[in-house]
Amino acid sequence: xxxxxxxxxxxxxxxxxxxxxxxxxxxxxxxxxxxxxxxxxxxxxxxxxxxxxxxxxxxxxxxxxxxxxxxxxxxxxxxxxxxxxxxxxxxxxxxxxxxxxxxxxxxxxxxxxxxxxxxxxxxxxxxxxxxxxxxxxxxxxxxxxxxxxxxxxxxxxxxxxxxxxxxxxxxxxxxxxxxxxxxxxxxxxxxxxxxxxxxxxxxxxxxxxxxxxxxxxxxxxxxxxxxxxxxxxxxxxxxxxxxxxxxxxxxxxxxxxxxxxxxxxxxxxxxxxxxxxxxxxxxxxxxxxxxxxxxxxxxxxxxxxxxxxxxxxxxxxxxxxxxxxxxxxxxxxxxxxxxxxxxxxxxxxxxxxxxxxxxxxxxxxxxxxxxxxxxxxxxxxxxxxxxxxxxxxxxxxxxxxxxxxxxxxxxxxxxxxxxxxxxxxxxxxxxxxxxxxxxxxxxxxxxxxxxxxxxxxxxxxxxxxxxxxxxxxxxxxxxxxxxxxxxxxxxxxxxxxxxxxxxxxxxxxxxxxxxxxxxxxxx
RNA sequence: GCCCCCUUCGUCUAGUGGCCCAGGACGUCGGAUUCUCAGUCCGAAAACAGGGGUUCGACUCCCCUAGGGGGUACCA
Numbered sequence: 001x002x003x004x005x006x007x008x009x010x011x012x013x014x015x016x017x018x019x020x021x022x023x024x025x026x027x028x029x030x031x032x033x034x035x036x037x038x039x040x041x042x043x044x045x046x047x048x049x050x051x052x053x054x055x056x057x058x059x060x061x062x063x064x065x066x067x068x069x070x071x072x073x074x075x076x077x078x079x080x081x082x083x084x085x086x087x088x089x090x091x092x093x094x095x096x097x098x099x100x101x102x103x104x105x106x107x108x109x110x111x112x113x114x115x116x117x118x119x120x121x122x123x124x125x126x127x128x129x130x131x132x133x134x135x136x137x138x139x140x141x142x143x144x145x146x147x148x149x150x151x152x153x154x155x156x157x158x159x160x161x162x163x164x165x166x167x168x169x170x171x172x173x174x175x176x177x178x179x180x181x182x183x184x185x186x187x188x189x190x191x192x193x194x195x196x197x198x199x200x201x202x203x204x205x206x207x208x209x210x211x212x213x214x215x216x217x218x219x220x221x222x223x224x225x226x227x228x229x230x231x232x233x234x235x236x237x238x239x240x241x242x243x244x245x246x247x248x249x250x251x252x253x254x255x256x257x258x259x260x261x262x263x264x265x266x267x268x269x270x271x272x273x274x275x276x277x278x279x280x281x282x283x284x285x286x287x288x289x290x291x292x293x294x295x296x297x298x299x300x301x302x303x304x305x306x307x308x309x310x311x312x313x314x315x316x317x318x319x320x321x322x323x324x325x326x327x328x329x330x331x332x333x334x335x336x337x338x339x340x341x342x343x344x345x346x347x348x349x350x351x352x353x354x355x356x357x358x359x360x361x362x363x364x365x366x367x368x369x370x371x372x373x374x375x376x377x378x379x380x381x382x383x384x385x386x387x388x389x390x391x392x393x394x395x396x397x398x399x400x401x402x403x404x405x406x407x408x409x410x411x412x413x414x415x416x417x418x419x420x421x422x423x424x425x426x427x428x429x430x431x432x433x434x435x436x437x438x439x440x441x442x443x444x445x446x447x448x449x450x451x452x453x454x455x456x457x458x459x460x461x462x463x464x465x466x467x468x469x470x471x472x473x474x475x476x477x478x479x480x481x482x483x484x485x486x487x488x489x490x491x492x493x494x495x496x497x498x499x500x501x502x503x504x505x506x507x508x509x510x511x512x513x514x515x516x517x518x519x520x521x522x523x
Numbered sequence: 524g525c526c527c528c529c530u531u532c533g534u535c536u537a538g539u540g541g542c543c544c545a546g547g548a549c550g551u552c553g554g555a556u557u558c559u560c561a562g563u564c565c566g567a568a569a570a571c572a573g574g575g576g577u578u579c580g581a582c583u584c585c586c587c588u589a590g591g592g593g594g595u596a597c598c599a
Contacts, residue, residue: 251593
């Protein structure tokens with residue numbers, strides 16, 4: 001039998017990091033076993049704007065390389081893949097449920113159920129519906145309806161015995177049927193509830209392995225009951241622990257951004273993103289721009305393979321040492337048996353570490369490709385850049401080296417892309433490094449040397465500068481720092497000899513000239 | 524309340540009765556390198572929730588307690 005797994009997002013407009021992990025594990029499991037991964041849309045509640053609300057989710061999954069064999073946009077033989085279009089199937093199932101005695105029409109009003117529940121609570125006993133308004137015959141139905149009552153359809157749970165689930169992650173889990181309620185499967189308005197739809201769809205789509213979040217573990221009995229009553233075969237189950245908040249075991253939620261901001265690492269991550277987003281005109285509204293949402297990472301230049309690698313290890317491990325996985329390695333190594341039972345908390349710092357590792361391993365050409373869109377959006381290079389310009393970008397990127405951790409970090413080196421006469425100077429840096437008369441004198445002397453020095457390469461420039469400071473009887477730092485500020489406007493940046501060489505003689509001279517003039521004016 | 528699940532360094536984890544006075548990674552702290560920053564290198568601190576069993580021997584098996592999480596909806 002071919003293995004088939006599924007992920008069933010609701011069209012909320014966001015792809016949650018926890019959801020991604022669930023999708024990823026489903027995907028990995030299917031790929032590992034040469035099976036299929038199906039995407040089904042859980043839109044029972046929303047009729048409007050489904051496409052729009054789905055867009056970020058589909059885009060996010062594709063960006064991460066989690067592709068689906070059947071589902072929206074790709075179709076498939078077992079469609080439709082939207083629950084809102086499958087109500088006939090649900091109606092059918094409910095009819096069969098009732099016909100087989102596994103479910104009944106119930107005419108109790110919501111308040112009447114509520115009252116029974118309250119009474120049970122008062123008596124400190126487990127609530128079970130009395131079935132007082134259960135209609136067993138057509139005559140019953142007519143009578144209740146004559147009273148103006150409307151029916152829901154409830155499951156007629158066994159009430160005794162045990163259900164045993166053999167969960168791929170948790171092992172054997174037992175439930176007492178006596179603890180299970182007569183859950184509603186069809187509302188008074190005729191619409192269907194999730195558990196019913198879920199079971200029917202899993203069956204229709206021939207899902208063999210249900211891999212989902214642990215919040216569904218307690219719901220499994222009622223689904224198992226429907227499955228059994230309908231005569232379906234029960235799929236294998238694997239209940240994944242939550243992705244939890246940083247430093248806690250509570251489920252990660254996109255709504256608690258303010259709380260997470262108290263976590264230093266989380267705040268730093270968001271800050272890094274905001275800095276980049278502001279430069280490229282990406283909307284910053286808190287809702288979508290949030291490290292709990294995948295879109296955040298895409299928009300600031302994270303690598304999908306880094307996110308996937310990190311998420312794969314968040315709750316799963318191959319052994320005691322392997323951390324870095326390419327996608328094929330991940331597929332080969334993955335197994336449900338090695339998924340952890342306990343919730344794993346999301347660690348922004350560690351995510352960053354994976355990102356750095358993957359990014360640094362990239363070829364120079366690839367880095368340029370990734371970095372260019374950010375320069376374009378920030379208006380620092382023309383779109384598309386010329387080949388010559390690309391070469392220049394590559395030089396800057398190479399010199400920046402490990403300082404670029406996500407593609408958007410290229411904007412920290414904006415000084416290399418600004419026109420010489422438009423370069424902005426950091427006030428403090430100028431004050432500190434270009435405030436003294438000696439510094440200006442040194443720069444003046446150096447400018448004259450630079451004007452004719454050949455060749456203008458990092459090594460040659462370094463030799464020249466070292467010799468220069470020796471004759472001036474100063475430490476190299478005394479020259480380098482003022483020079484850096486003059487050239488880049490900043491006190492931090494990458495290797496100074498690289499900086500000189502990348503900018504080239506003309507631009508260096510112009511920038512030094514301009515800095516001297518500016519410093520002279522202010523002092 | 525009832526039911527279910529979970530519990531190894533701050534975090535992610537390895538560990539399936541002796542290889543563990545518990546290993547790796549991120550982070551932290553020290554030190555080295557250096558023109559700033561980033562990095563790199565070296566080193567250190569840091570955990571089996573608690574209590575009972577079982578066993579010659581428990582991180583590993585059983586029970587209890589505590590803590591955390593989930594479910595208990597005409598939500599998904």
